[in-house]
Amino acid sequence: MYIDSHCHINFPELLARMPEILAKMDENQVSHALCVSVNLPDFPQVLALAEQHPRIYASVGVHPDYEDTPEPSVEQLIALSNHPKIIAIGETGLDYYRLEGDLEWQRARFRTHIRASRATGKPLIIHTRAAAEDTIRIMQEEGAGTDAGGAGGVMHCFTESLAVAEAAMAMGFYISFSGIVTFKSAKDLQAVARAVPLERMLIETDSPYLAPVPHRGKMNEPGLVRHVAEFLADMNGIPLARLAQQTTDNFFSLFKILR
Ligand SMILES: [Zn+2]
Ligand SMILES: [Zn+2]
Numbered sequence: 001m002y003i004d005s006h007c008h009i010n011f012p013e014l015l016a017r018m019p020e021i022l023a024k025m026d027e028n029q030v031s032h033a034l035c036v037s038v039n040l041p042d043f044p045q046v047l048a049l050a051e052q053h054p055r056i057y058a059s060v061g062v063h064p065d066y067e068d069t070p071e072p073s074v075e076q077l078i079a080l081s082n083h084p085k086i087i088a089i090g091e092t093g094l095d096y097y098r099l100e101g102d103l104e105w106q107r108a109r110f111r112t113h114i115r116a117s118r119a120t121g122k123p124l125i126i127h128t129r130a131a132a133e134d135t136i137r138i139m140q141e142e143g144a145g146t147d148a149g150g151a152g153g154v155m156h157c158f159t160e161s162l163a164v165a166e167a168a169m170a171m172g173f174y175i176s177f178s179g180i181v182t183f184k185s186a187k188d189l190q191a192v193a194r195a196v197p198l199e200r201m202l203i204e205t206d207s208p209y210l211a212p213v214p215h216r217g218k219m220n221e222p223g224l225v226r227h228v229a230e231f232l233a234d235m236n237g238i239p240l241a242r243l244a245q246q247t248t249d250n251f252f253s254l255f256k257i258l259r
Contacts, residue, residue, distance in 0.1 A: 002229055002244050003251045004033040004222035005176050006091075006125065006156045006204035009056070010046045014208050014221060022053070024223030031055060031248070033222040034255075036091050036125055036156075038063040040070045043080060050085035057255070059088035059125055061113055064095040064106045071109065077116035087255040089117040090125030091156060094138075097130040107138060114142035117151045123254055124153030126173075132164045145171025154254065157206045162192045169200050174254055176202035179212030179220065182231040194236060198246045202254070203228045 008014070009021060025033065034057045037046045043060055050058035060080045062072050077089060092113035094106050117124045124144055128135040139145060146152040152172040157180065158165065165175050175196045181189050193201075205212075205228070207220035212227040233243040252259055 001029050001031040001248055002225050003248050004030055004205050004225040005202040005251055006036050007033050007207045007222050009035050010049055011208055021221050024221060028223040028226040030223050030225055037061050039066045057087045058085055059090050060086055061090040061092045063091050064093055065098050074112050074115045078119050081120050081122050088125050089113050089122050091127045093127035094131035094135050095129045110138055111142055114144045121151050123151045126153055126155050132160045136167045147171050154202055159189055162195050165192055165196055174200050174202050176204045178204050178206045179210045179228055182213040201247055202250055203247050
């Protein structure tokens with residue numbers, strides 16, 4: 001069994017195909033998927049998916065790419081996460097690639113999420129793009145990691161250097177690889193994925209984006225996470241069943257889900 005640790009199946013292009021998406025998960029032995037919130041107005045829809053489907057979990061948070069959107073407070077995130085199917089806070093983090101100018105609001109929003117994570121004990125889903133240094137610094141300053149009494153979490157859709165992965169792992173964080181690692185051009189990232197211990201690894205689609213090879217360029221969905229697993233097992237020379245089992249165990253242990 002595989003778990004897609006990060007997807008956006010509430011986005012309209014996927015939501016309209018829910019029966020097919022669940023069937024494709026079955027076909028590919030994908031047992032669960034975590035539907036990740038990107039803003040507060042869409043949160044009720046994300047929560048509804050998790051309430052309707054036993055195999056869908058959800059998170060609450062506001063993505064750093066959403067500039068003109070209601071700003072969450074620590075109290076609000078704590079209140080909204082108080083539900084058995086809400087297993088994480090995020091996605092949150094920093095993105096200096098898509099947005100420019102004074103991004104102090106992104107850093108403030110990131111701190112808000114880390115404080116909510118510490119208060120609730122629910123792990124963080126962290127997005128970082130062209131902002132690794134500030135991301136790690138703020139994680140350290142706010143005590144996001146399990147080493148500092150935080151709830152830890154996952155560096156999702158990881159594309160940074162091994163040094164950044166190691167800094168995050170030192171704080172108890174997991175590293176999640178998406179379809180990007182399967183791309184021919186992703187040599188540096190593949191080297192990072194060879195160095196991250198299996199005990200720290202998660203797999204994800206980030207669907208509807210970033211479909212893995214051999215579906216690159218098409219619409220992505222949770223069932224396709226199997227291709228990420230196959231690629232990583234093959235590249236690292238480990239049995240596929242072992243990678244599937246360990247990444248599944250990692251998911252349940254990080255998000256404190258009792259089986
Ligand atoms: Zn992201
Ligand atoms: Zn995402």
